[in-house]
Structures are given as structure tokens and as C-alpha cells.
Amino acid sequence: MSENGWNESAAAWIADMGEHGDFGRRYVLDPIMAPRALAKRPRAALDVGCGEGRFCRMLSAEGVACTGIDPTPALIAHAQKRDPAGHYIEASGEALPFDEASFDLVVSYLSLIDMPEITVPIAEMARVLRPGGTLLVANLNGFNTAGAESGWIRDARGELVHYPVDYYLDERAFWTQWRGIRIVNHHRPLQAYMREFLRHDLQLRHFEEPRPIVGAPEPKAERYRRAPWFLVMEWMKPN
Numbered sequence: 226m227s228e229n230g231w232n233e234s235a236a237a238w239i240a241d242m243g244e245h246g247d248f249g250r251r252y253v254l255d256p257i258m259a260p261r262a263l264a265k266r267p268r269a270a271l272d273v274g275c276g277e278g279r280f281c282r283m284l285s286a287e288g289v290a291c292t293g294i295d296p297t298p299a300l301i302a303h304a305q306k307r308d309p310a311g312h313y314i315e316a317s318g319e320a321l322p323f324d325e326a327s328f329d330l331v332v333s334y335l336s337l338i339d340m341p342e343i344t345v346p347i348a349e350m351a352r353v354l355r356p357g358g359t360l361l362v363a364n365l366n367g368f369n370t371a372g373a374e375s376g377w378i379r380d381a382r383g384e385l386v387h388y389p390v391d392y393y394l395d396e397r398a399f400w401t402q403w404r405g406i407r408i409v410n411h412h413r414p415l416q417a418y419m420r421e422f423l424r425h426d427l428q429l430r431h432f433e434e435p436r437p438i439v440g441a442p443e444p445k446a447e448r449y450r451r452a453p454w455f456l457v458m459e460w461m462k463p464n
Contacts (some may be wrong), residue, residue, distance in 0.1 A: 235299035237405030265330035274336025278304025318346035
């Protein structure tokens with residue numbers, strides 16, 4: 226068993242994502258992440274923690290030269306197989322194999338929660354971002370991860386009652402599992418992330434805790450409306 230579960234979970238992850246992503250990506254995050262990623266028509270983009278390559282393929286379809294990196298060999302192999310013309314590299318966020326100021330757009334799409342520490346990865350993302358470029362981040366909300374170990378509390382009929390948040394300020398790792406996937410996530414309060422982005426003089430241009438889009442399938446959408454599941458941040462590197 227790997228220390229974070231990703232090698233063993235790769236096949237289940239690929240099956241769960243499919244072409245359109247899981248519920249949270251398809252109905253909550255993609256409607257925000259895709260237009261914001263494309264707003265400035267970037268020439269070169271980097272997806273840090275690209276997984277099976279789905280978001281890279283979305284950007285490539287819009288004419289963006291997108292490079293994906295991920296430390297899990299099976300996910301990178303699948304990404305390259307699905308997108309033979311794409312550029313995918315087995316690498317970690319702690320040591321990005323690129324020169325300074327290489328990309329107009331750097332994306333972290335639900336990848337920071339997988340990283341055991343964030344100081345170096347955020348510094349690396351800022352390093353490879355060009356002045357005037359955008360760092361676009363989607364992450365699990367701290368109110369989500371602070372209650373993930375207990376999950377939703379249900380009544381005797383199985384109805385959702387509430388989602389508990391406990392020890393929000395205490396950073397910690399925890400195992401989470403669903404549909405054959407079992408991986409380690411990391412809970413951190415929002416201040417831990419904000420501190421690292423601000424350390425590199427990045428400027429916050431957008432912040433959002435998104436709801437599901439209108440028409441998202443019920444009853445699942447209700448969970449994402451009742452508790453803040455995700456957050457989206459857009460940072461700019463000053464010229």
C-alpha cells in the first residue's frame with residue numbers, strides 16, 4: 226500500500242471521473258473553472274496535479290497548450306493515452322520541472338488537499354507563473370474537510386440533519402474513501418492557504434464558494450447547497 230493510496234486507487238479514480246468528471250466537478254466547479262481559465266486566452270497552461278488529464282483536455286480543446294503533471298504513474302499514463310498530442314509529465318508539485326515564468330496560467334484543481342505540505346508547492350506554482358499570469362485554484366473548503374471524518378449526521382429515517390465542523394483550526398491528514406477510491410486528504414484552515422499565497426505577493430482577484438448550477442441533479446445537489454463544499458480562488462502575479 227502506498228503512503229497516500231493513489232497508486233492503488235488510480236483505476237477506480239479513472240472510472241469515477243469518466244469524460245465529464247464527478248458531480249462536484251461537472252455541476253459545481255467546471256462552470257466556474259473553465260471560463261475563468263480561458264478568460265485571458267492563455268497561451269501556455271500548467272495543471273498541477275492533473276490526475277487523468279480531464280481538465281487539460283478541456284483547455285486543449287479551446288486551443289490552450291496545456292501541460293499536466295502528476296506524481297501517480299497510472300494517471301499520467303492514462304492521460305497521455307487519452308490525449309496523445311498532449312504533454313504530461315510524472316512529477317510532483319514540490320519540484321516543478323520548468324523554468325521560472327514559463328506559464329500564463331497555472332491551475333490547481335483539487336490538488337492542494339492531496340499534498341502533505343503546501344509551502345513548497347505554492348512557491349513552485351508562483352515561480353513558474355509569468356508576471357501578469359493567473360494562478361487558478363479550486364480546493365475543498367475547510368468547512369468540508371473539518372467534518373469529513375464523521376461525514377453527514379443522519380436522523381433515524383436516514384435523512385441528512387447536519388454536517389459537523391470540528392477542530393477547524395487544527396491541520397491534519399485523514400483517509401477518505403468512496404466508490405473504490407481510498408486516499409489521504411489534508412485538512413487545513415483557510416488561513417493556511419491564504420498565508421502562503423500572500424507570501425509570494427500574489428494578488429487575489431476572485432474568491433467564490435460555489436453552489437451547484439441550476440438543473441444539477443437532485444437530491445445530490447442539496448448537499449452542496451447546505452454546506453460549503455468547495456472554494457475557488459484566482460490569484461494574479463504582479464508585473
